[in-house]
Amino acid sequence: MSENIVWHNTSVSHAERTQLNGHKPAILWYTGLSGSGKSTIANAVDRKLYERGCHTYLLDGDNVRHGLNKDLGFGDNDRVENIRRITEVANLFADAGLIVGTAFISPFKEDRAQARALAGERFIEVFVDTPIEICEQRDPKGLYKKARAGEIGNFTGISSPYEAPESAEVHLRTAEMSVEQAAQVVVDYLLS
Numbered sequence: 697m698s699e700n701i702v703w704h705n706t707s708v709s710h711a712e713r714t715q716l717n718g719h720k721p722a723i724l725w726y727t728g729l730s731g732s733g734k735s736t737i738a739n740a741v742d743r744k745l746y747e748r749g750c751h752t753y754l755l756d757g758d759n760v761r762h763g764l765n766k767d768l769g770f771g772d773n774d775r776v777e778n779i780r781r782i783t784e785v786a787n788l789f790a791d792a793g794l795i796v797g798t799a800f801i802s803p804f805k806e807d808r809a810q811a812r813a814l815a816g817e818r819f820i821e822v823f824v825d826t827p828i829e830i831c832e833q834r835d836p837k838g839l840y841k842k843a844r845a846g847e848i849g850n851f852t853g854i855s856s857p858y859e860a861p862e863s864a865e866v867h868l869r870t871a872e873m874s875v876e877q878a879a880q881v882v883v884d885y886l887l888s
């Protein structure tokens with residue numbers, strides 16, 4: 697990094713932004729296999745929070761890969777860089793006072809730990825825990841079918857590992873609950 701880059705303090709403080717919004721910022725970091733329900737639940741949570749007057753924003757896997765991270769692939773190094781950039785962006789939104797949802801598979805413990813370290817106490821890990829057999833039955837994007845046919849390499853759960861969280865703040869077993877119930881658990885945790 698250049699020696700000539702100097703951090704600039706802003707005149708509106710973080711505390712002032714929080715007061716104006718009427719709620720604390722947070723980063724809801726959803727993690728889970730493809731098809732586990734991250735996007736579905738994150739959107740349901742976002743809607744509930746919006747209806748309560750919270751200021752929110754959602755960063756979702758595919759959408760981010762269309763823009764900010766369109767130069768990245770799915771190899772291990774690119775996945776790490778994908779998560780690093782997302783964390784930085786989520787942190788900026790949270791600094792602006794928003795409740796940010798991030799819906800990425802984020803399969804590696806180390807990357808989630810890095811995100812947590814960068815985000816601090818506002819980081820809430822939400823484990824969307826769905827057995828792979830159920831994800832594969834749901835297969836909303838037809839990706840498991842392609843991965844089984846060998847058409848997609850580095851597919852999490854099949855040809856690339858998923859390292860499940862051991863102590864996520866919120867643990868959703870989606871095989872045993874509806875989308876609505878799962879979203880309510882997240883909102884209750886956040887606003888309790």
Ligand SMILES: Nc1ncnc2c1ncn2[C@@H]1O[C@H](COP(=O)(O)OP(=O)(O)OP(=O)(O)O)[C@@H](O)[C@H]1O
Nearest residue numbers: 729730731732733734735736834836870873874875
């Ligand atoms: N209890 C549940 N919770 C969440 N999703 C459910 C549940 N029951 C069924 N589903 C369905 O499972 C699918 C989950 O797909 P979704 O796109 O949300 O997964 P994802 O984790 O975002 O996957 P990807 O990593 O590929 O983006 C949806 O079609 C959703 O309707």
Ligand SMILES: [Mg+2]
Nearest residue numbers: 734735757799
């Ligand atoms: Mg998704």
